[in-house]
Amino acid sequence: MKRPSEIAPPGGKLGVLLPGMGAVATTTIAGVMLARRGLAEPIGSLTQNATIRLGKRTENRSPLVRDFVPLAGLDSLVFGGWDIFPENAYEAAKHAKVLEDRHLDPIKAELGAIAPMKGAFYPEYVKRLNGTHVKTGANKAAMVEQLRDDIRGFMKREGCERAVAVWCGSTESYAPPGAVHETVATFEKGLAEGDPGITNSQLYAWACLQERVPFANGAPNLAVDFPAAQELARKHSVAIAGKDFKTGQTLMKTIVAPGLKARMLGIEGWFSTNILGNRDGEVLEDPGSFKSKEVSKLGVLDYVLQPQMYPKLYGNLFHMVRINYYPPRGDAKEGWDNIDLFGWLGYPMQIKIDFLCRDSILAAPIVLDLALFLDLAQRSRMHGIQEWLSFYFKSPMAAPTLYPEHDLFIQLMKLKNTLRWLRGEEAITHLGHEYYD
Ligand SMILES: NC(=O)c1ccc[n+]([C@@H]2O[C@H](COP(=O)([O-])OP(=O)(O)OC[C@H]3O[C@@H](n4cnc5c(N)ncnc54)[C@H](O)[C@@H]3O)[C@@H](O)[C@H]2O)c1
DSSP states (O other): OOOOSOOOOOOSEEEEEEESOSHHHHHHHHHHHHHHTTSSOOTTOHHHHOBOOBSOGGGOBOOBHHHHTTOOOGGGEEEEEEESSOOOHHHHHHHHTOSOHHHHGGGHHHHHTOOOEEBOOOGGGSTTOOOSSBOOOSSHHHHHHHHHHHHHHHHHHHTEEEEEEEEOSOOOOOOOOOGGGSSHHHHHHHHHHTOTTOOHHHHHHHHHHHTTOOEEEOSSSOSSOSHHHHHHHHHTTOEEEESSBOOSHHHHHHHHHHHHHHTTOEEEEEEEEEEEOSHHHHHTTSHHHHHHHHHHHHHHHHHHHOTTTOHHHHTTOEEEEEEEEOGGGTTOOEEEEEEEEEOGGGOEEEEEEEEEOOHHHHHHHHHHHHHHHHHHHHHTTOOEEOGGGGGGBSSOOOOTTSOOOOOHHHHHHHHHHHHHHHTTOOOOOOOOGGGGO
16 A cells, blocks of 8 residues: 555544444543533543654653544544434433433533434344334445435534544444455345345445445454455445444453463463443343354464464463353443463463453543544545554454454554555564664
8 A cells, every 4th residue: 555645634624434323322422522611631642642752762752642633533523313202312322321420410412412323223133132212224235325314414413524434333243254244245235135144233334335424343243354345445435443342341352362372372272251231231141142152253363373373372272252241230341351361381370350341431542543543544544444443343254265363462552553655664573773872
């Protein structure tokens, strides 16, 4: 890919469209509203907090990322979205019980003014929900057209110059891509015929791509992760990214596993279990939705540890992931990990991790960063899969000939080097021999 000679400036308003306005989406929106009034800090967001080192260590050049690349400012963001329940963003945030009243009260009117558009919803893809605020359409192609109308209407109403979308909808049942997902032509035919292989999230993704709206997928289902969507993204020059926000347990896994591997310590077993009580947890009680999550969560260790290259260390690794719906915890998930590892001469050791986390508090800054970076990519004419955003995903999308990169530290280096490359700065290799010449 050629380096873009210029990046279009982020003028005007940026629409941030969130299909699925539940816990994650409303926590994101509320957080941005509070941050721009100076009432809370957007902690956890790389775009708002991180610096980036440029040049040699002796040059002392480390601007904030948001000063280094032209990102849309928080003041220019306008939120909208869809849900299959009619509650506005304030009501949905109250329902989700993530944020306390001390955070919701000051923005009650602003948040309450965001009402979801009717969702495109075929219930067979999410078994545990009975949505009432839904579109009726003759077929899936008609649903896509209605979603496209929604996007155009929203942008016009709100006076947006550009828009991006981040899927924050429920996890759909596991469905591997089939023949219908192969090409733009097969997919369009499938839409018209109501092919059962086409899920709800794919209708949104398709509508966004047709409207040239960059799309990131925060759930493990294949919203934009199939060949036809990638073909359409290239054809229409749209940036896409996915999938499944990397938040609690998998974040810990991609921090710890690269460290153990760097020290060439063996791992015999890794048992991960979670309890959570939010609506996401309820949806994941359904075996089909859990299967999507399990596939997304299990891939991580295989790619980080490369057992085929290190059979003595990782060849017999037993990896198991469990998620249990436990209502008393709400959004405050607890993720336990038990790691059975071995060292010198094969002597066994154990590590226990107990992460008392908050799902949506960890996911919200990811939604914000993805929205801002996707917009940057689009203005930089970077199209198709944005692998440099793998940092944010449990199951990163990559070109078909590549294995995905899961190591958080490699992902961060790739992200920052992409930003350096965009601005014509040298990539940082950490070689550093010149300091000793
Ligand atoms: N919070 C995290 O740490 C985290 C991490 C990784 C992935 N995710 C994923 O992010 C997504 C959102 O999580 P959440 O905790 O906000 O869940 P949630 O259940 O609170 O919100 C999801 C919303 O999507 C809506 N929805 C479902 N189908 C829809 C459709 N077809 N159209 C429009 N709306 C639809 C639901 O009504 C619900 O309001 C889930 O898929 C979850 O697996 C979350």
